[in-house]
Amino acid sequence: MIYHDAIVVGGGLAGLRAAIELNRNNVKVAIISRVHPTRSHSVAAQGGINAPLGNHPRGGTDNWEKHALDTVKGSDYLADQDAVIRMTKDAARRVVEMEHWGCPFSRTTEGKIAQRPFGGAGFPRACYAADKTGHALLHTLYQQTIKLKHAAERNEMTIYEEWMVTDLVVEDGNCVGVIAMDMVTGRLEAFQAGVVIFATGGAGRIYGNSTNALINTGMGIAIPYWAGIPLKDMEFIQFHPTTILGKNILITEGCRGEGGYLLNNKGERFLANYDDSKKDMEIAPRDILARNIVREIMAGGGFDNTYVHLDLRHLGEKKIVERLPGIRTICIEFAGVDPITTPIPIQPGQHYTMGGIDCNTEGETIVKGFYVAGEAACVSVHGANRLGGNSLLDTIVFGAIAGGNAAKYAQGLTGKKGGGALNDAAKRAEQRIDALLKSEGSETPVDVKTALNKIMDNNVGIFRDASKLKDALNVVRTLQEKYTCIKLNYTGKRVNLSLGWALELKGSLDVAEAVVAGAIAREESRGSHFRTDFPKRNDANWLKHTLAHFNTGGVKLGYKPVNIGPFEPKERKY
Ligand SMILES: Cc1cc2nc3c(=O)[nH]c(=O)nc-3n(C[C@H](O)[C@H](O)[C@H](O)COP(=O)(O)OP(=O)(O)OC[C@H]3O[C@@H](n4cnc5c(N)ncnc54)[C@H](O)[C@@H]3O)c2cc1C
Numbered sequence: 402m403i404y405h406d407a408i409v410v411g412g413g414l415a416g417l418r419a420a421i422e423l424n425r426n427n428v429k430v431a432i433i434s435r436v437h438p439t440r441s442h443s444v445a446a447q448g449g450i451n452a453p454l455g456n457h458p459r460g461g462t463d464n465w466e467k468h469a470l471d472t473v474k475g476s477d478y479l480a481d482q483d484a485v486i487r488m489t490k491d492a493a494r495r496v497v498e499m500e501h502w503g504c505p506f507s508r509t510t511e512g513k514i515a516q517r518p519f520g521g522a523g524f525p526r527a528c529y530a531a532d533k534t535g536h537a538l539l540h541t542l543y544q545q546t547i548k549l550k551h552a553a554e555r556n557e558m559t560i561y562e563e564w565m566v567t568d569l570v571v572e573d574g575n576c577v578g579v580i581a582m583d584m585v586t587g588r589l590e591a592f593q594a595g596v597v598i599f600a601t602g603g604a605g606r607i608y609g610n611s612t613n614a615l616i617n618t619g620m621g622i623a624i625p626y627w628a629g630i631p632l633k634d635m636e637f638i639q640f641h642p643t644t645i646l647g648k649n650i651l652i653t654e655g656c657r658g659e660g661g662y663l664l665n666n667k668g669e670r671f672l673a674n675y676d677d678s679k680k681d682m683e684i685a686p687r688d689i690l691a692r693n694i695v696r697e698i699m700a701g702g703g704f705d706n707t708y709v710h711l712d713l714r715h716l717g718e719k720k721i722v723e724r725l726p727g728i729r730t731i732c733i734e735f736a737g738v739d740p741i742t743t744p745i746p747i748q749p750g751q752h753y754t755m756g757g758i759d760c761n762t763e764g765e766t767i768v769k770g771f772y773v774a775g776e777a778a779c780v781s782v783h784g785a786n787r788l789g790g791n792s793l794l795d796t797i798v799f800g801a802i803a804g805g806n807a808a809k810y811a812q813g814l815t816g817k818k819g820g821g822a823l824n825d826a827a828k829r830a831e832q833r834i835d836a837l838l839k840s841e842g843s844e845t846p847v848d849v850k851t852a853l854n855k856i857m858d859n860n861v862g863i864f865r866d867a868s869k870l871k872d873a874l875n876v877v878r879t880l881q882e883k884y885t886c887i888k889l890n891y892t893g894k895r896v897n898l899s900l901g902w903a904l905e906l907k908g909s910l911d912v913a914e915a916v917v918a919g920a921i922a923r924e925e926s927r928g929s930h931f932r933t934d935f936p937k938r939n940d941a942n943w944l945k946h947t948l949a950h951f952n953t954g955g956v957k958l959g960y961k962p963v964n965i966g967p968f969e970p971k972e973r974k975y
Pocket of ligand 1: 410411412413414415416433434435436437438441442443444445446447448449450451534535564565566567600601602603612613614617620621651653752753774775776777789790791792793794796
């Protein structure tokens with residue numbers, strides 16, 4: 402059995418930030434990550450990270466109160482306002498901290514951190530490093546982690562990369578550690594720790610048309626769910642308005658922040674025809690834009706009834722090359738168009754998991770010693786719709802908060818606990834994996850995954866209704882049955898990627914069930930969750946968070962109140 406004072410699962414922004422905070426507070430910490438940390442999905446973030454720095458003349462009077470109000474409005478009033486205030490108050494210092502750690506942000510002519518407009522604010526608040534903000538931030542944090550790892554005077558920082566956590570082990574309401582598999586050898590190990598932080602990212606790949614990395618399967622959300630910790634607000638899935646036609650690679654909101662236009666097949670900026678997007682046009686919030694693009698296509702304004710154009714040509718070559726170089730490369734390589742001369746064919750696609758593992762503003766869950774942060778967590782700052790630029794911020798703010806609280810908790814612990822429970826859990830995991838490797842069933846994991854992706858894309862997308870959602874739940878339940886009869890095409894233990902994917906598939910199925918069940922129950926439209934059979938928001942019945950509890954006979958739903966603060970829920974007007 403391996404022992405560490407604290408374990409962080411996840412090497413993305415939230416995980417690394419949490420691990421740094423633990424280490425700075427003299428706690429010996431290990432990071433376990435399914436992939437090398439800089440291959441986490443955070444590296445793909447493009448457009449920017451919000452902070453009310455007021456560096457741009459148009460955002461000169463920006464402050465945390467304005468940022469908080471925009472975030473709460475954007476969330477369609479489902480965000481917990483204490484959490485939003487915590488995040489927006491911390492935003493500036495956390496972004497400046499990243500700058501001091503070496504993050505190469507783009508600059509204004511006076512040398513300040515440059516900012517561009519993103520949805521919800523209407524003026525420049527998103528700090529950026531060209532269109533590779535996630536790359537710049539993640540490499541900065543990774544370098545800090547490596548520095549701490551090699552600093553002799555610092556406490557220990559260990560990184561287990563290409564290790565996959567399979568179980569969270571809880572004894573008498575206390576976290577005692579995790580079980581993880583070394584993907585190279587297939588060896589299972591029990592990791593004992595009184596403090597564990599999950600920063601395991603989103604579940605976008607339960608959908609097929611997604612901007613997310615293939616590793617965002619949802620398993621990192623499912624593991625605590627299986628261990629008895631509820632998931633919150635899983636029905637709220639963000640669909641990004643602009644992804645490349647067919648491939649669904651993200652085309653950042655930064656393109657529209659820089660002045661890009663959305664055009665229909667007549668070359669018109671059609672957003673002007675829709676009440677909720679005519680004021681902010683291309684930088685209205687994402688839920689509104691995704692819906693209006695689909696409406697426009699359904700009304701005959703699309704190309705081939707499937708896509709519209711994002712036009713950057715008028716920005717000019719200089720601006721595109723300087724500020725959106727990654728987007729230009731993506732367009733040339735994956736759509737065969739150069740945005741300097743040709744509009745980009747785009748369609749909405751799954752992008753972000755607003756819900757996640759239920760926790761409070763301290764990153765604490767119902768299990769003592771078990772903390773969560775980042776996209777896997779639901780604090781909740783994004784409510785029913787996240788504003789662009791707020792997720793990167795969420796990772797570094799709440800990563801630091803969870804790490805700080807976990808450090809205090811770790812310092813109060815005495816002795817190693819839960820050895821017996823960990824040994825038992827390791828044995829059960831071994832048996833589960835052996836059974837999977839020996840299974841002679843008739844289903845292939847890839848068929849089950851493809852069917853899951855298809856039903857989620859078709860029935861649990863931007864526009865939802867009871868009948869489509871109920872069909873989706875039936876399909877998900879059938880697929881859960883089929884999963885019990887899958888057969889792997891390679892049964893060795895060394896570098897068995899198909900085993901890894903098969904284990905993750907169980908997580909995808911159970912998380913998808915929570916998404917669909919929450920969506921069926923929520924008979925209203927709020928943020929990203931739009932029900933054509935209940936097109937209005939209904940605060941009297943539904944201004945509350947959904948909780949999904951794992952149950953072998955099917956997910957059980959519960960609810961809890963939203964924390965309303967200074968911003969009274971109002972109709973979302975634009
Ligand atoms: C294409 C794209 C562009 C984006 N652009 C922006 C943007 O401009 N601005 C913004 O604010 N947000 C953006 N986002 C959202 C934002 O990037 C993510 O929400 C955020 O980076 C998530 O960080 P994280 O640390 O929570 O998780 P991730 O970066 O996804 O990291 C998850 C980690 O968990 C590990 N893990 C998961 N499961 C296991 C397991 N079972 N065992 C071991 N390890 C495990 C993985 O190895 C990984 O290291 C974008 C997202 C995408 C997909």
